[in-house]
Amino acid sequence: MAVTIKDVAQAAGVSASTVSRVLNNKGVISEETRKRIWDTMKELEYVPNDVARSFANGSARAFALVIDVVDVRAYANNFFNNTVFGIETAAHENGYNLMITNEKSVEDEISPVQKLVLGKKIDGIVIPISMADESLLEKLNDLGFPSVILGHLDEGRTETSWVDINNTQGGALAVRHLIKKGYRNIAFLYGNDKEQFNQDRLTGFSRGVSAGGMDVKQELICHGLSGVEDSRECVLGLLRQEDRPDAVVCGDDRLALGALRAAKAAGVAVPRDFGIVSFDNTPLTELADIPITSLDVDTFELGRQAAEILIQQIEEPETSFRQVLLSTKIIGRASTERESEEE
Amino acid sequence: MAVTIKDVAQAAGVSASTVSRVLNNKGVISEETRKRIWDTMKELEYVPNDVARSFANGSARAFALVIDVVDVRAYANNFFNNTVFGIETAAHENGYNLMITNEKSVEDEISPVQKLVLGKKIDGIVIPISMADESLLEKLNDLGFPSVILGHLDEGRTETSWVDINNTQGGALAVRHLIKKGYRNIAFLYGNDKEQFNQDRLTGFSRGVSAGGMDVKQELICHGLSGVEDSRECVLGLLRQEDRPDAVVCGDDRLALGALRAAKAAGVAVPRDFGIVSFDNTPLTELADIPITSLDVDTFELGRQAAEILIQQIEEPETSFRQVLLSTKIIGRASTERESEEE
């Protein structure tokens, strides 16, 4: 059997409670016995039974990240990877373990998250916005259970903590970059217009256009696009218009790729006569025929911040909720690399 | 406070042990009391305290997946995502939780994995081959601690369980596909020749070439390549040779992209005069200018199998070790889509 706190106590000639106090840096212990106990622990290669500790003090020293097994596609682009790594890193640094759980309730059974929470296996939870049902959030809130959301619904909500990419800033930055490069008639392509992040990007885009002293033209804004082919057709259409755009901001890498192909098909030179910027900075943009300028966001940092906020909520339950937006930065590539027409 | 087993026992007019027996389907309980106890549990919304259960019976009902935070790049291509999802799915189906942990020992501290193992927080562990130190494996083996490796070193080792992609089969399959399409002089490009998976792919490639009745030509085998540019230069060189290849098998998507660009630069038509096959079937191959034929492997299934083997080892410790190789399949795309010259 494994060596227990009693073994250590006995070997060091003290009581178990004293060993416990040393282990937890609690109470007042004479420097001498403290050292003796540490030495004994080393010598016996004592490793505390964390399950017993959790049981005794009611805290698991762990939290969970909910994943969406159904929508695997949502986790392409390394978003998931880096974010998980960021979460794990922060968790580890603070002595927490990270669990991964899906939230697919099996018929008639309690949901996985509820089971973890009520089964005391976790002290907090990270929930991607796609998994954040109103009902789940409400339950957690009722329990006063620490949680943080990856993504957000609306900035008005302050009764919950979340971290997200600053998509509004990103949209504006994309436009600013294009304007600096001398583009003047900028289109915006994106997918599902119900998604908050797309709405934010559009908002940012529009602000950027206005800030640049230009009009936002509805006919240059296309949504509901999914994938390269959709985008290609859409951009081909735009390029045939009388008032054709000289640049486009794309909601994701595939749309950008489609735009690039459309330009090629239409015989429009990139970047000279047509600039392209995309969100997400995936390998697809970096490795495109003409490398595509992209908005990058530190998804590792996103995860880390989420974890740190969560840990703070766990350890200081009185802390107020916090919301964090991470700025994007522009990775300039060939698709916008023409001489500026400014000044 | 939460409702406990005692509350249920009291409300149902039985002892705690009877409730426990119902909960665990152990012993013999009259149908009547069983039903009454289930009803009471529902009524009181009883959720067992899993930590207490783990503590009492010494099993955490959880296992861990080790990740390599340092080498984030290794987890590109969605490999990591899908595999994690597969592991989680199997874990969940069997009532286990999944933990994620890195294995970066902090100075002077016990390693994260050891802490989990000795702290009784997990009953088993999944280790990617890149993280599988000889010393770690040895420690786990000494403890008789259930573990399974993602990937493998050599097939001779049977004192450990692992699951892996059948890279040898994949290499041979790639060649067979090319031969069927009429290609006759096939090159092989890959990265680090120290990696077992690359060695296996090369072995498969060579077997495929031999099986096709052709000679394996050393001058058509290039290793140490990393990235598009490396590959492009290498293939340009090959295409300038007297005995130039009419097809290439690439160890990853980027090398394939490089090969495609080289062919274009050299004015060699793909697929007519030059066929390209790559491993991994990432978006990069699917969305290339000329979509690239690729070897696909079900990484979700890889994770699922790993988890199932692990769970079996946990629940039936006497089980012998198991090794599983998952076959790849070929996803035919334009890069090899020419009329067969066979028959």
Place this chain on the structure above:
DNA sequence: ATGAAAGCGCTAACAT
């Protein structure tokens, strides 16, 4: 500054 003892919620012998 340290020890004794109770108890966290559940399981598993042992009784009956």
Place this chain on the structure above:
DNA sequence: ATGTTAGCGCTTTCAT
């Protein structure tokens, strides 16, 4: 078929 009891390893109050 069900109840009683001890105990899993640790923390924590209460003594001293």
